[in-house]
Amino acid sequence: MEPMGSYNITAKNGIQVDAVGEAAAHLEVNVGGHITEQVIPIVKHHLVKVGRNNKECQLVLTNPSISSIHCVFWCVFFDEDSIPMFYVKDCSLNGTYLNGLLLKRDKTYLLKDSDIIELSQGNEGNDSKKIQLVFMINDDLQSSLDPKLLDQMGFLREVDQWEITNRIVGNGTFGHVLITHNSKERDDDICYHPENYAVKIIRLKPNKFDKEARILLRLDHPNIIKVYHTFCDRNNHLYIFQDLIPGGDLFSYLAKGDCLTSMSETESLLIVFQILQALNYLHDQGIVHRDLKLDNILLCTPEPCTRIVLADFGIAKDLNSNKERMHTVVGTPEYCAPEVGFRANRKAYQSFSRAATLEQRGYDSKCDLWSLGVITHIMLTGISPFYGDGSERSIIQNAKVGRLNFKLKQWDIVSDNAKSFVKDLLQTDVAKRLNSKQSLEHIWIAKHLSQLERLYYKKILCNNEGPKLESLTLDWKRKLPKSVVISQAVPKKKKVLQ
Numbered sequence: 001m002e003p004m005g006s007y008n009i010t011a012k013n014g015i016q017v018d019a020v021g022e023a024a025a026h027l028e029v030n031v032g033g034h035i036t037e038q039v040i041p042i043v044k045h046h047l048v049k050v051g052r053n054n055k056e057c058q059l060v061l062t063n064p065s066i067s068s069i070h071c072v073f074w075c076v077f078f079d080e081d082s083i084p085m086f087y088v089k090d091c092s093l094n095g096t097y098l099n100g101l102l103l104k105r106d107k108t109y110l111l112k113d114s115d116i117i118e119l120s121q122g123n124e125g126n127d128s129k130k131i132q133l134v135f136m137i138n139d140d141l142q143s144s145l146d147p148k149l150l151d152q153m154g155f156l157r158e159v160d161q162w163e164i165t166n167r168i169v170g171n172g173t174f175g176h177v178l179i180t181h182n183s184k185e186r187d188d189d190i191c192y193h194p195e196n197y198a199v200k201i202i203r204l205k206p207n208k209f210d211k212e213a214r215i216l217l218r219l220d221h222p223n224i225i226k227v228y229h230t231f232c233d234r235n236n237h238l239y240i241f242q243d244l245i246p247g248g249d250l251f252s253y254l255a256k257g258d259c260l261t262s263m264s265e266t267e268s269l270l271i272v273f274q275i276l277q278a279l280n281y282l283h284d285q286g287i288v289h290r291d292l293k294l295d296n297i298l299l300c301t302p303e304p305c306t307r308i309v310l311a312d313f314g315i316a317k318d319l320n321s322n323k324e325r326m327h328t329v330v331g332t333p334e335y336c337a338p339e340v341g342f343r344a345n346r347k348a349y350q351s352f353s354r355a356a357t358l359e360q361r362g363y364d365s366k367c368d369l370w371s372l373g374v375i376t377h378i379m380l381t382g383i384s385p386f387y388g389d390g391s392e393r394s395i396i397q398n399a400k401v402g403r404l405n406f407k408l409k410q411w412d413i414v415s416d417n418a419k420s421f422v423k424d425l426l427q428t429d430v431a432k433r434l435n436s437k438q439s440l441e442h443i444w445i446a447k448h449l450s451q452l453e454r455l456y457y458k459k460i461l462c463n464n465e466g467p468k469l470e471s472l473t474l475d476w477k478r479k480l481p482k483s484v485v486i487s488q489a490v491p492k493k494k495k496v497l498q
């Protein structure tokens with residue numbers, strides 16, 4: 001530890017001693033314009049916290065103008081083929097600056113090479129003490145960013161007040177998701193760094209309106225992606241302007257190497273509670289998601305107790321505009337309820353491009369609860385319940401039988417209430433399966449409801465109007481098993497049947 005003016009700086013190598021070499025990016029620490037020896041790697045699955053808090057921070061700064069946790073950095077890495085993204089979030093009282101512009105508190109910003117992050121100096125204004133973090137991306141990664149690619153796609157650079165950048169945050173089967181800024185916000189508040197939003201751009205079939213945009217524009221819920229504006233250009237590109245959710249998806253969060261890992265029951269419960277809030281709201285509005293899976297659940301930060309957001313309403317159904325049951329076979333077999341009608345023999349619907357309608361009795365909003373059962377099973381054990389040999393045929397057949405194996409050692413540390421919850425959602429008999437309201441009343445949730453509600457309002461929504469946090473019972477946390485990592489080989493291949 002080397003004293004510098006009124007600062008003490010400690011860079012802890014809590015991540016990995018040799019991680020700089022492996023990390024796709026790192027932070028260089030400068031003090032008073034001088035480069036120090038301190039270099040902090042930013043690697044997947046490790047938040048880099050900067051602040052006074054000696055226990056939690058990787059870079060500890062002792063100056064009183066620095067907040068306990070002043071700002072946080074992380075990396076989101078979807079899979080081997082995607083480009084990692086690096087973010088900074090301001091959590092300070094005195095402010096964090098990105099390239100000279102103030103960041104909004106609790107907002108997250110995507111970083112690019114050579115960005116300079118400065119921590120507020122309070123009222124001292126002494127240049128010799130200024131701490132600068134310079135964000136550096138490895139050369140091999142930079143060469144994979146091709147700005148011309150987007151021009152070739154023929155996307156607009158500007159739509160009303162929205163400025164679209166060439167920075168990609170994700171690619172899906174039907175569209176690309178890019179970073180965008182709202183120029184009106186920037187003009188109104190010139191001291192602040194422009195906030196990052198996301199725009200999903202989909203190629204529509206000519207003269208087709210998009211149901212996804214229509215549904216999303218109607219919705220307003222903290223656990224559902226917030227859409228602000230939509231626009232269709234002359235080339236039938238539909239632009240859906242929405243909040244950027246920077247913590248990556250639940251699949252990437254659970255994926256370590258080639259395996260999915262489980263998470264603690266407490267952490268799982270908080271995620272399930274949030275998904276149920278969203279499903280309850282959606283189903284009340286007559287909307288069924290139909291493609292609920294780990295990949296479509298986005299995290300605000302890649303850490304426990306974060307807000308989660310349901311995304312990708314590409315095949316969602318609005319039952320108000322139609323009828324009460326659905327007959328179209330859509331979704332992802334691994335998460336799909338048996339009554340939806342995927343057939344082990346795909347010939348039955350392979351001539352259809354996105355979906356098929358089979359002669360059957362149809363299905364309703366309870367298909368989302370089956371998917372939640374699969375998600376909960378994976379979160380608690382790291383195992384996909386009907387995966388079998390991984391082939392589509394075996395997944396579909398196993399789901400139809402619906403047999404669960406609670407004898408597996410991965411269930412040993414899971415409470416009976418949690419097992420019963422999974423069992424009640426993975427009911428092949430739809431009449432016996434819980435709906436979203438009944439799920440919220442299940443003993444696994446109901447037993448912890450007051451704690452869940454407190455955490456939800458205070459920590460997740462950061463909303464002080466919610467129930468007060470007088471006695472958040474730590475007992476509850478201690479009773480539940482700690483996180484375990486299970487090396488259950490589940491291939492990471494993302495597969496959607498359309």
Ligand SMILES: Nc1ncnc2c1ncn2[C@@H]1O[C@H](COP(=O)(O)OP(=O)(O)OP(=O)(O)O)[C@@H](O)[C@H]1O
Pocket residue numbers: 078169170171172173174175176177198200225242243244245246248249295298311312313314496
């Ligand atoms: N608002 C957002 N903020 C951050 N990342 C996002 C956002 N929306 C989508 N993404 C990411 O972009 C990628 C593609 O998005 P999305 O799933 O909506 O597209 P899609 O074409 O419908 O995909 P799929 O192939 O799953 O059907 C995903 O990796 C997702 O995590």
